[in-house]
Amino acid sequence: MTEVIIPVQLTMRWHRSIVIKQSSNATKQAEDPFAVMADRSPRGCESSGMESRIESDDTSTIPFPKRLFRGTQRRWRKALSHIVAKFAKWGARSSWFSWMYFAFWSRRMHREQRAMLAGWLKFQEEATNPVASCAQLRRGIHRLEKGLLMRPRRDVFGLDYIQDVFSTYKQMLMHAENCSTTSDELSWANDVLTEYFEVTTDHPKIDPLRQEFRNLTHPPTASAALHTPYKRDLSTPPPLSYDQLLILSQRRRSVRWFSPESVPRDVITKAVAIGGQSPSACNRQPFVLRIFDDPDLVQQVAKLPFGTAGYAHNIPVIAVVIGQLRNYFDARDRHLIYIDASLAAMGFIYALETQGIGTCCINWPDIEERERKMEQLLKLEPDERPIMLIALGYPDPEGMVAYSQKKPVEQLCRFNFE
Known part of the structure; x- marks a missing residue:
């Protein structure tokens, strides 16, 4: 031939x-x-x-x-x-x-590249004209917190970034009336900066900022408690034992058959509060849960991903976990939206399980046609990326769940080079 x-x-x-x-x-x-x-x-x-x-x-x-x-x-x-x-x-x-x-x-990576650039521009814009929670401020304050809790604590630290943190804090104060940021966030920043300027010794980079900080009009504190590093009370054991957590994790299974009973919104928001306590890189929390409980919207959203055929019609509530790349100044951190959002999603799911709400995590593959449909339906901004979906509702007592055999511990971890 x-x-x-x-x-x-x-x-x-x-x-x-x-x-x-x-x-x-x-x-x-x-x-x-x-x-x-x-x-x-x-x-x-x-x-x-x-x-x-x-x-x-x-x-x-x-x-x-x-x-x-x-x-x-x-x-x-x-x-x-x-x-x-x-x-x-x-x-x-x-x-x-x-x-x-x-x-x-x-073209598989083009949307992510575009989103990263859009996020970088949004980051720069919000640093000078904040309209909501400011990622630059949250990152900077968290870095100061880590300096305050170090052992031994240095007399002078944070010289590379204290000017940026202080400037961002001033911008937040100037725009406080038009900004949707919480008073707790400003109080946290104020308390950490106050302690920083109190414990650091004289230095040409710090002294002018210290004086200017003392002359500022700071926001009223929401509570008497200081929002600064503290010692945890370890005198009593955790309220949840390992065995209880193990039972909860084994009870939680992907539920695909739900009862028609509506889910109260306060049940969902309490679960969001638990998810919000999950760890996040530099405390930026670069995600938002878009939750739909309107039946028509639920059906529109549920039909977008793969894997919902056959049971989408009985999903009472669906959440779309959205990552926001506007929280990062550099492409090196672009994967954190997936890590931090997934950590929060697991806390959210466990909190729902404790309240009798079943969940099913739904994969979101990066397919351009479906990305466009999700972007249009949810009116997403260019830097926002869908990460996963979560169907939730009261389980149908007659509905079955998959056994889903899990890998043994020996396959899931390795100590050192053993």
Whole structure:
């Protein structure tokens, strides 16, 4: 058989000209990051629905020119798939080829890149004109807290960032009337800065700020308690034992069958409060839970992700966990929206379980068509990214849950290099 050699330039031109509609195989392809090797279109260039139709046709009834054209199409697709697979292998070994792959062959990362840039611009805007909780202030105050609790505590610390923290605090005070930030956040910042300026010794960078801080008009405190580092009361054991937590974790299972009983909003908000206590990098909490309990909206949202077919119709409430990249000044922290939001989601889920509310975590795959639909339905800003969905409601007593065997501890952890 004669080997067909195809110039890369012609291949790329041919690839750009192909538009193949997404078919029912999209779910299968989405599970494999390289299933769509050349995804200028949602489907890519391997086994498309059109190609399967070509194979199933009775070739004896097809005119020779059309058979020739279809055969050529298959050979081009095979050759292109081979070239793109080569690029993927090179990209796995080289950062330069990786950049080339995602710059010219795949659009999979484009939305995340755009969101990161939009978040960076939003971060800069909110630092000078805050309208809500300010990530720059929260990060800076938390850094000062860590300096205050260090052992031994240094006489002078925070020189690299105290000017930025103080400037942001002043901006928040200036915009306090037009800003939706909580009084607790400003009180926390005020208390930490007060202690910082009290314990640090004289220094040319700190002294002018210390004097200016004392001359400011600070917000009234919401409570007499100071919002500064403190010693926890460890004289009594935790109110929840390990065995109780183990039982709770084993009781919680993904519930897909719910009763029609409505879920009170105060039950949900109490669970959100528990999720809000989860750890977060520099206390920025870069997420928001968009909760829908209107039946029509629930159905619209529930039909967007994969995996809800067959039970979406009986979901009474659904939450969409949204990450906000506006909380970061650099792309290095872009993954924190997924980490911090997931930590909060687990606390949210356990809190619902203690109140008799069942939940089901729903995966959100990064598929452009569905990203656009979610963006339009929820009116998301460019830096906001859906992370996961959570269906919730009172469980149907007759509904079953999956056994879902969990991996043993030995497979989930390793000590040192054992």
